[in-house]
Amino acid sequence: MQPNYVTKTIKGSNTIQFSYKPGENPEQMQIDLQSPMQIDSVFFQKRKISFSKRGMNSWLLSLTKNNSRVRISKGLLLTDSVLIYYSGNPRIAKNAPWDGGWIFATDKMGRPWMTVACQGLGASVWYPCKDHQSDEPDKGATIRMIVPDSLVAIANGRLQSITKRKNNESVYEWKVINPINNYNIVPYIGKYVNWKDNYSSITGNNLELSYWVLDYNLEKATPQFNRDTPRMLAAFEYWFGPYPFQEDGYKLVESPHLGMEHQSAIAYGNGFANGYRGRDLSGTGWGKDWDYIIIHESGHEWFANNITTKDIADMWVHEGFTMYSEVLFIEYHYGREGADAYCRGVRTRIRNDRPIIGQYGVNDEGSGDMYNKGAGFLHHLRETINNDSLFRGILKGLNKDFYHQTIDSKDVEAYFIQKTGLPLQPLFDQYLRTNKIPILEYAQTNNKLKLRLTNCNEQLSMPIRIDGKQTQNITITTAWQEFNISEGISIKNISDNFYFTKKEASSSL
Numbered sequence: 315m316q317p318n319y320v321t322k323t324i325k326g327s328n329t330i331q332f333s334y335k336p337g338e339n340p341e342q343m344q345i346d347l348q349s350p351m352q353i354d355s356v357f358f359q360k361r362k363i364s365f366s367k368r369g370m371n372s373w374l375l376s377l378t379k380n381n382s383r384v385r386i387s388k389g390l391l392l393t394d395s396v397l398i399y400y401s402g403n404p405r406i407a408k409n410a411p412w413d414g415g416w417i418f419a420t421d422k423m424g425r426p427w428m429t430v431a432c433q434g435l436g437a438s439v440w441y442p443c444k445d446h447q448s449d450e451p452d453k454g455a456t457i458r459m460i461v462p463d464s465l466v467a468i469a470n471g472r473l474q475s476i477t478k479r480k481n482n483e484s485v486y487e488w489k490v491i492n493p494i495n496n497y498n499i500v501p502y503i504g505k506y507v508n509w510k511d512n513y514s515s516i517t518g519n520n521l522e523l524s525y526w527v528l529d530y531n532l533e534k535a536t537p538q539f540n541r542d543t544p545r546m547l548a549a550f551e552y553w554f555g556p557y558p559f560q561e562d563g564y565k566l567v568e569s570p571h572l573g574m575e576h577q578s579a580i581a582y583g584n585g586f587a588n589g590y591r592g593r594d595l596s597g598t599g600w601g602k603d604w605d606y607i608i609i610h611e612s613g614h615e616w617f618a619n620n621i622t623t624k625d626i627a628d629m630w631v632h633e634g635f636t637m638y639s640e641v642l643f644i645e646y647h648y649g650r651e652g653a654d655a656y657c658r659g660v661r662t663r664i665r666n667d668r669p670i671i672g673q674y675g676v677n678d679e680g681s682g683d684m685y686n687k688g689a690g691f692l693h694h695l696r697e698t699i700n701n702d703s704l705f706r707g708i709l710k711g712l713n714k715d716f717y718h719q720t721i722d723s724k725d726v727e728a729y730f731i732q733k734t735g736l737p738l739q740p741l742f743d744q745y746l747r748t749n750k751i752p753i754l755e756y757a758q759t760n761n762k763l764k765l766r767l768t769n770c771n772e773q774l775s776m777p778i779r780i781d782g783k784q785t786q787n788i789t790i791t792t793a794w795q796e797f798n799i800s801e802g803i804s805i806k807n808i809s810d811n812f813y814f815t816k817k818e819a820s821s822s823l
């Protein structure tokens with residue numbers, strides 16, 4: 315592909331490989347490309363084929379039959395490809411990365427700086443593809459960019475070649491070999507410089523770390539990236555298992571917007587400062603000693619890129635677990651006290667406006683609470699399981715058993731239920747599929763404690779732990795129960811890591 319900085323246009327081609335079963339010769343293929351971008355021509359088996367536009371954003375290609383196809387034995391898949399030429403003025407992002415589109419920016423020295431952010435909106439905003447999270451290019455992608463030779467072009471995976479052309483142009487070719495979400499495939503074009511480092515992964519591999527920043531930011535970026543990238547990898551490989559794209563390496567690439575989880579080429583725009591643009595999102599002080607964007611966006615390599623949800627209704631699996639990765643980063647490097655405090659801090663930002671799982675099949679994300687409530691809920695879930703080595707085993711197991719797969723929230727929930735043997739489904743339904751936060755009602759007299767849950771579904775029951783001189787494990791339900799509690803135990807000793815509201819019952823009890 316070739317972007318034109320002056321006219322704000324892109325032209326290029328995309329070869330899409332696909333496979334199908336013998337006998338089901340495909341005659342049509344739907345491809346997404348959003349207006350005002352357009353398909354110019356399509357080739358199938360080296361012949362030009364016809365195509366038509368359906369609505370604003372999708373196209374139908376007519377794949378003509380070709381009797382010369384090689385017959386192969388039953389049960390194997392046939393593979394073929396289409397070559398699509400496209401061009402146009404892509405939608406330009408007004409407020410990246412929150413809205414989507416191309417970014418034709420200028421760096422501080424007035425030079426072109428171009429990239430894309432298109433999560434949610436979809437990659438078809440700039441190139442033709444099958445634009446659905448459930449349909450990843452499962453053999454990776456090759457990205458070829460033609461740019462003025464004064465600039466450098468970076469994309470996912472590893473650099474294959476740089477070829478000089480006439481007219482002072484260079485062709486950069488990058489290749490990612492692992493499955494990748496369409497929205498993660500992204501060019502970065504600007505006056506970049508590079509340095510490299512190595513990290514000894516828990517797999518025993520030597521993982522290549524490669525950093526790309528604008529030339530004038532090299533001095534500021536070097537200590538920041540060199541400090542927090544190895545810290546991130548140490549924490550996340552401990553909690554989640556090996557970095558999931560070892561073959562493609564790990565890269566941080568400076569971007570004109572705040573950041574995005576582009577697989578193996580994380581977009582970074584946090585100004586080489588700690589916190590989230592210098593702020594601690596939790597308001598507790600625990601979020602100010604590390605670079606939020608390096609930690610958060612890299613956390614997505616496990617939850618979003620390794621494990622991808624099929625439908626964006628389940629995006630809490632991406633954002634909730636990744637926000638929780640911040641908690642686990644703090645715990646790994648600063649201890650549990652900081653992790654608890656940070657998690658309670660971000661919980662104050664929850665709005666509970668609507669459920670964090672959206673509507674399926676209609677491109678609906680669910681509440682923005684998927685970040686803070688997702689993290690708060692996972693901390694609650696961890697307290698419920700009350701076995702940290704099992705909890706860590708589940709986080710690692712998810713990344714191993716769903717390695718490079720697309721899944722549903724239900725798959726994650728079933729995995730927790732299976733591995734813990736606990737009846738957790740009502741808990742998932744309560745916190746993910748409603749916006750009601752349970753209330754723990756209590757009445758305390760001498761050595762008796764009466765407890766029940768309200769503001770929740772009837773089936774909800776919660777194992778909780780009360781810490782006193784001794785620890786007592788009890789299970790509370792929506793019916794009043796009276797507990798004989800041992801000395802020193804009171805309602806105050808129920809951990810604040812559980813995400814519910816405590817309320818004294820009215821005196822009529």
Ligand SMILES: [Zn+2]
Nearest residue numbers: 610614633636
């Ligand atoms: Zn995120």
